[in-house]
Amino acid sequence: xxxxxxxxxxxxxxxxxxxxxxxxxxxxxxxxxxxxxxxxxxxxxxxxxxxxxxxxxxxxxxxxxxxxxxxxxxxxxxxxxxxxxxxxxxxxxxxxxxxxxxxxxxxxxxxxxxxxxxxxxxxxxxxxxxxxxxxxxxxxxxxxxxxxxxxxxxxxxxxxxxxxxxxxxxxxxxxxxxxxxxxxxxxxxxxxxxxxxxxxxxxxxxxxxxxxxxxxxxxxxxxxxxxxxxxxxxxxxxxxxxxxxxxxxxxxxxxxxxxxxxxxxxxxxxxxxxxxxxxxxxxxxxxxxxxxxxxxxxxxxxxxxxxxxxxxxxxxxxxxxxxxxxxxxxxxxxxxxxxxxxxxxxxxxxxxxxxxxxxxxxxxxxxxxxxxxxxxxxxxxxxxxxxx
Numbered sequence: 595x596x597x598x599x600x601x602x603x604x605x606x607x608x609x610x611x612x613x614x615x616x617x618x619x620x621x622x623x624x625x626x627x628x629x630x631x632x633x634x635x636x637x638x639x640x641x642x643x644x645x646x647x648x649x650x651x652x653x654x655x656x657x658x659x660x661x662x663x664x665x666x667x668x669x670x671x672x673x674x675x676x677x678x679x680x681x682x683x684x685x686x687x688x689x690x691x692x693x694x695x696x697x698x699x700x701x702x703x704x705x706x707x708x709x710x711x712x713x714x715x716x717x718x719x720x721x722x723x724x725x726x727x728x729x730x731x732x733x734x735x736x737x738x739x740x741x742x743x744x745x746x747x748x749x750x751x752x753x754x755x756x757x758x759x760x761x762x763x764x765x766x767x768x769x770x771x772x773x774x775x776x777x778x779x780x781x782x783x784x785x786x787x788x789x790x791x792x793x794x795x796x797x798x799x800x801x802x803x804x805x806x807x808x809x810x811x812x813x814x815x816x817x818x819x820x821x822x823x824x825x826x827x828x829x830x831x832x833x834x835x836x837x838x839x840x841x842x843x844x845x846x847x848x849x850x851x852x853x854x855x856x857x858x859x860x861x862x863x864x865x866x867x868x869x870x871x872x873x874x875x876x877x878x879x880x881x882x883x884x885x886x887x888x889x890x891x892x893x894x895x896x897x898x899x900x901x902x903x904x905x906x907x908x909x910x911x912x913x914x915x916x917x918x919x920x921x922x923x924x925x926x927x928x929x930x931x932x933x934x935x936x937x938x939x940x941x942x943x944x945x946x947x948x949x950x951x952x953x954x955x956x957x958x959x960x961x962x963x964x965x966x967x968x969x970x971x972x973x974x975x976x977x978x979x980x981x982x
Contacts (some may be wrong), residue, residue: 598630598631598632598688599631599632599698599699599700599981600631600632600634600698600699600700600970601626601631601632601633601634601698601699601700601701601702602633602634602635602636602694602695602698602700602701602702602703603619603623603635603636603637603704604635604636604637604687604702604703604704604706604711605619605635605637605703605704606618606637606638606641606663606679607637607638607642608620608623608635608637608638608640608659608684608836609623609640609652609654609659610650610652611640611641612872612874612875613642613643613820613872614642614643614819614820614903615642615704615729615820615903616640617795617875617902617903618643618729618792618903619635619704620654621793621795621973622659622793622976622977623635623644623654623974624654624791624913625973625977626977627654627656627657627846629977630742631971631981633656633657633658633661634657634658634659634660634694634698634717635657635658635659635689636660636662636686636687636691636694637659637660637661637662638661638662638663638683638686639662639663639664640797641663641668642820642852643820643821643822643850643851643852643855644851644852644853645667645668645675646668647664647667648665649664650791650970651926658727659826660662660690660694660780662683662686662690663683663686664684664693666678666682669747669778670787670853672823673747675705676747677747678709680707680708680709680710681709681870682689682710683707683709683710684707684710684713686710687710687711687713687714687861688713688714688717689975690708690939691717691718692717695718695719697832697951698719698722698970699722699723699912700722700723700724700725700887700978700980700981701718701722701723701724701725702724702725702726702727703724703726703758703762704725704726704727704729705727705728705729705730705755705758705759706730706732708731708732708751708755709754711758711916712754712757712758712761714759715757715761716940718962723763723764723917724761724762724763724764724766725763725764725765725766725980726758726762726765726766727765727766727980728759728765728766728767728768728772728776729900729903730824730899731755731772731775731776731779731898731899731900732751732755733748733751733752733779734898735757737978739974740917747868752779752780752860754778755776755832756779756780756781759776759780759782760780760781760782762786763786763943764786764787764788764831764980765786765788766780766788766789766790766976766979766980767787767788767789767790767903768790768791768792768900768901768903769791769898769900769901769924769925770789770924771788771897771898771901771902771923771940772789772898772899772901773787773788773789773923773948775898776898781899781955782966786905788979790975790979791901791905791906791970791971792901792903792905792976793971793972793973793975793976794907794909794910794967794968794970794971794972794973794974795907796876796879796882796906796907796910796911797878797879798879799866799876799879800880801876801877801879801880802880803877803880804873804877804880804881805884807847807868807870809845810882811885812843812844812845813843813844813886813954814844814845814846814884814885814886814887815834815837815844815845815846815847815880815885815886815887815890815954816846816847816848816849816885816887816978817847817848817849817850817888817889817948818847818848818850818872818873818881818885818890819832819849819850819872819904820847820850820886820900820972821848821850821852821854821855821858822852822854823854824890824892824893824895824896824899824900825854825891826855826891826892826893826894826918826941827854827855827858828858828891829891829941829943829962830889830891831858831861831862831867832930832943833941833946833947834846834864834867835862835864835867836943836947836960836968837943837946838864838866838867838912840951844866844954845866845868845869846864846865846866846867846868847868847869847885848867848869848870849871849872849881850872851871851912855869878907879911881906882908882911882912882913883911883912883913885913886914887913887914887915887916887950887954888908888913888914888915888916889918889952890902890904890908890916890918890919890922890925891918892903892917892918892919893916894918894920896919896920897919897923897924897925898920898924900925900973901924901925902925903969905925905971905982906967906970906971906978909934909963909964909966909967909971910963910964910967910968910971911960911961911964912955913958913960914935914954914958915934915936915963916936916938916949916950916953917935917936917937917938918938918939918941918946919938919939920939921939921940922939923939925937926939928970929963932966932970934961934963934966935938935953935956935958936952936953936956938940938947963967
């Protein structure tokens with residue numbers, strides 16, 4: 595039995611943000627609280643994925659939420675937007691850490707962003723255990739950008755992340771690929787590194803609120819969730835557009851929001867491709883159930899940078915999954931080793947269309963898919979590795 599801990603989580607992304615790291619952090623904090631631990635969160639008012647601050651007074655019972663960033667504005671430029679986040683959140687944490695590290699047993703910085711933890715390292719009580727949770731390796735996503743500004747940003751990302759990771763007593767990575775690459779890039783000690791895949795958060799109850807979207811006479815191919823450069827949005831739209839020309843029985847959907855989503859929606863001229871807002875949390879199981887195929891896309895050369903947090907929920911649902919990833923990626927091996935369908939390792943649109951048309955009519959053993967999900971993607975394992 596693990597002792598009850600007083601825990602501080604540091605991340606700008608938190609409740610009531612509906613997707614990605616915000617949802618992950620929220621579910622993790624709630625699980626810690628439900629196991630009797632005392633949880634405090636230093637975060638921003640919700641802003642993702644639109645990158646627009648939405649002031650919120652919402653609270654979660656039993657969790658102390660300290661919010662900042664209420665007057666913050668982000669730019670359209672992705673690099674400057676990220677710099678604004680890094681520096682402003684760093685200032686916010688510097689102002690709060692003296693007060694909120696008192697009587698804490700564990701501090702959990704969630705990376706990225708990294709500059710806030712880098713800034714407070716000299717001021718942290720050395721007796722407090724620091725357990726970093728790594729969702730993305732930002733250096734991976736900047737390697738294909740060759741401008742002077744990008745090179746400068748990548749230079750500082752490397753040094754800041756190296757200092758942050760080596761400043762932790764333990765690091766939890768969401769994939770083996772991330773762990774192995776980070777260990778090599780940042781000279782990390784093996785004994786502080788742990789790997790735990792993200793966990794299932796899908797609620798059991800299936801609603802009936804989305805029937806107006808899903809025509810039962812059609813097959814529905816869906817991308818849902820955060821939409822950024824690592825999802826290869828332009829090529830994903832091109833794939834959907836070309837695939838729609840190959841069949842009249844398939845309808846394509848994006849469920850998302852934010853700048854990349856708006857750009858695709860504005861560029862689209864295909865009546866068989868539909869754009870929708872993110873569904874509510876309680877409708878997520880229904881969305882997956884009504885999707886004939888859910889797409890998990892990864893931009894070329896980025897599979898080592900992160901592992902899609904929605905994968906556990908998709909595997910735990912009655913939904914076919916079409917994964918587009920790098921050759922020999924960890925996800926490809928996970929799918930193949932567990933007899934899961936379907937993996938593509940190229941963005942060649944003709945190959946993708948051919949594979950999609952096969953998958954959409956192929957019987958899939960959803961009982962097996964759920965068994966794999968329940969064995970690999972567990973919240974209890976995540977909590978145990980963080981606290982032990």
